[in-house]
Amino acid sequence: MIRNAEPGRPASTPSLRPPAPPYVRPMQGWWQRNPFFVRYMVREATAVAVAMYALVLTLGVVCLAAGEAAWNGWFDAMRTPWSIGLHAVLLVAMVVHAKSWFDIMPKTMPMIVVGGRRLSAEAITRGGWAATGLACALLFALAWWWRP
Amino acid sequence: MKRSNAPIFWLLFGAGGMLSALLGPMLVFITGIAVPLGWPLPGATMGYSRMLAFAQHPVGKAFLLAVIVLFAWHAAHRMFHSLHDLGLHNGTAAKLACYGSATAMSLVAAAGLIRIGF
Numbered sequence: 001m002i003r004n005a006e007p008g009r010p011a012s013t014p015s016l017r018p019p020a021p022p023y024v025r026p027m028q029g030w031w032q033r034n035p036f037f038v039r040y041m042v043r044e045a046t047a048v049a050v051a052m053y054a055l056v057l058t059l060g061v062v063c064l065a066a067g068e069a070a071w072n073g074w075f076d077a078m079r080t081p082w083s084i085g086l087h088a089v090l091l092v093a094m095v096v097h098a099k100s101w102f103d104i105m106p107k108t109m110p111m112i113v114v115g116g117r118r119l120s121a122e123a124i125t126r127g128g129w130a131a132t133g134l135a136c137a138l139l140f141a142l143a144w145w146w147r148p
Numbered sequence: 149m150k151r152s153n154a155p156i157f158w159l160l161f162g163a164g165g166m167l168s169a170l171l172g173p174m175l176v177f178i179t180g181i182a183v184p185l186g187w188p189l190p191g192a193t194m195g196y197s198r199m200l201a202f203a204q205h206p207v208g209k210a211f212l213l214a215v216i217v218l219f220a221w222h223a224a225h226r227m228f229h230s231l232h233d234l235g236l237h238n239g240t241a242a243k244l245a246c247y248g249s250a251t252a253m254s255l256v257a258a259a260g261l262i263r264i265g266f
Contacts, residue, residue: 027235044230050168051223051249053176057216058253060179061260064203068196075194079184087180094172101169108162128169136174143178147193 043100049093052086102128157225157247164222167215175215203264216257224250 031037056078063074077083105128106121113119182189192198202208228246231238 031233041230041233044226044233047223047226047230050164050172050219051227053172053180054216054219054223054253056180057212057219058257058260061203061212061216061257061264064196064199065260065263071196071199075184075191078180079191084181084184087176087184090180091173091176094168094176097165098169098173101165132170132173135170139171139174140178143182143189143193147189148195148198 039100042096043104046093046097046100049090050097053090053094098132099129102132157221160218160221161225162222164218164220165226167218168222171215172219200264203261204266206266209261209264209266213257213261217254220250220253221247 031041060071060074063070102125106124109124111118112124178189179194183191183194203212224246228238228242231242231246236242
């Protein structure tokens, strides 16, 4: 090794060898080292589910615009076990997203002062979950009322 | 000083994140599981003429457009910023891929909803 060839050389002597490359900590799989980072990556990964669902709906709109046969084709695809399995995964991801979205909301929103006291992080998070429960219940009630 | 365009992207991210946190689970359950399985909602809930009427109604049309556009932009923004965490350089190409696909989805959905009529 050239790097270790001249241990006794004074520091002031000009050296012809290139400087050693700086140490770079390997970052491969960094997020698997700490449960906090695993949760962070799971939270970020829910975006893939949100994108996939947006794509499913976009295809539905395109098929609806193309006529009855196309729409029935889309709906038949939605009834396959593959699609239902995929939507079960998407549902879990959406629930994780909803949970984590309100977990971090106290840090992303401006602080709210109620009666001279700052609204606690737990109150904001619980309020968000309650809002999700209410919105989902309302949406299901609407679909139930609208069903044929 | 040039004004940053970051607030626009962040606003779309935030709005989409909020909408998907509030309604995402139930929307996926209704359209992806309950109606396709026929339980607890009948399969005819999403029949052609009914969905056409839904998409032609101003409220239904606005709802579909809002869900698709905001979900797409929320996901694009989050995925773009996560690329760095996976060791990928989030440069112009990544930006174009993420925000470009959200733009494409928004335009395709809007065109479809216009084609469906009012």
